[in-house]
Amino acid sequence: xxxxxxxxxxxxxxxxxxxxxxxxxxxxxxxxxxxxxxxxxxxxxxxxxxxxxxxxxxxxxxxxxxxxxxxxxxxxxxxxxxxxxxxxxxxxxxxxxxxxxxxxxxxxxxxxxxxxxxxxxxxxxxxxxxxxxxxxxxxxxxxxxxxxxxxxxxxxxxxxxxxxxxxxxxxxxx
Ligand SMILES: NC(=O)c1ccc[n+]([C@@H]2O[C@H](COP(=O)([O-])OP(=O)(O)OC[C@H]3O[C@@H](n4cnc5c(N)ncnc54)[C@H](OP(=O)(O)O)[C@@H]3O)[C@@H](O)[C@H]2O)c1
Numbered sequence: 662x663x664x665x666x667x668x669x670x671x672x673x674x675x676x677x678x679x680x681x682x683x684x685x686x687x688x689x690x691x692x693x694x695x696x697x698x699x700x701x702x703x704x705x706x707x708x709x710x711x712x713x714x715x716x717x718x719x720x721x722x723x724x725x726x727x728x729x730x731x732x733x734x735x736x737x738x739x740x741x742x743x744x745x746x747x748x749x750x751x752x753x754x755x756x757x758x759x760x761x762x763x764x765x766x767x768x769x770x771x772x773x774x775x776x777x778x779x780x781x782x783x784x785x786x787x788x789x790x791x792x793x794x795x796x797x798x799x800x801x802x803x804x805x806x807x808x809x810x811x812x813x814x815x816x817x818x819x820x821x822x823x824x825x826x827x828x829x830x831x832x833x834x835x
Contacts (some may be wrong), residue, residue, distance in 0.1 A: 662770055662802055663790045669799035670772055675716055684793045684823030692820045705763040706730060710774035711737060714744075730759065732774055755783055772800050779806050779831075786830055787812070793823040 663680050664670050672679065690696075707724055709717075711733035717723060722741070729744045731737065732754075737746050747754055759766055768778055778784045789802070816828040 662775065662788070663792060664802050665792055665794050665796040665799075667795045667797065668801050668803060669796040670770060670802045672796060672799045677720070679794055679796060680792055682792050682794075682822040682824050686819060686821055686823045689819040689821040689823070692822065692824070701727075703765055704767045705765045706759065707767050707769050708732070708759070708774075709769040710771050711735065712773070713769055713771045728763070730754075751777060751781055751783060772802055772804075775802070776804075776806055779810060780808055782831075782833065784831055785833075786815070786828060788826065788828050790824050790826045 662670055665679065671677065704727060706728040708730045709732070711731055714729070714731040714733075714737075718739075724743070726743055729741075731739075731744060731746050732748060732751075733746050734748050739746075747758070755766075768775055768784060775784075811832040812829040813832060814827065815830050816826075818826045820826070
């Protein structure tokens with residue numbers, strides 16, 4: 662998830678221009694196309710809420726030919742063969758339909774669906790990239806999860822454009 666420093670993942674109007682950092686941090690590493698390609702290559706499928714899906718369609722499809730599963734109660738249609746619409750119990754969707762086929766399942770967002778995954782204990786890791794900006798308002802990543810979730814900091818990377826990526830492992834309850 663890409664977030665502002667004050668914890669927003671989208672502005673109220675959904676605009677994402679704030680995600681392109683114009684900052685400079687000399688000690689950071691370069692975020693190259695190769696770095697992104699290597700990262701994306703490791704993803705076996707994407708899962709997202711219908712609003713994130715609709716926004717991606719509007720902005721230009723960034724998911725190539727990788728399978729995409731969209732959670733919705735509506736009767737949505739797509740002309741892309743890689744897109745499948747799902748609804749129902751998230752635990753069952755994950756254990757019966759996704760885990761048997763895919764190893765690295767990337768929960769794209771937005772906050773509505775991500776928070777449900779966290780509440781239900783279905784996520785293994787949180788990867789959050791902080792953009793050097795305060796948005797002031799919008800959609801918060803972590804409001805109202807209503808649960809304490811201990812984390813283990815696995816990795817931190819600072820980039821030349823001031824973005825900081827943090828990888829947290831979720832400590833599953835015994
Ligand atoms: N900063 C980032 O990295 C990032 C990442 C992803 C998205 N975003 C942004 O976040 C915004 C969208 O986030 P959002 O929180 O408003 O919405 P969202 O989570 O993308 O989608 C919410 C919708 O997902 C469906 N849904 C959620 N839980 C479900 C369940 N258990 N079963 C079936 N369907 C379920 C419902 O669809 P129906 O109403 O169709 O039934 C619900 O209205 C967009 O602006 C997007 O660009 C930002």
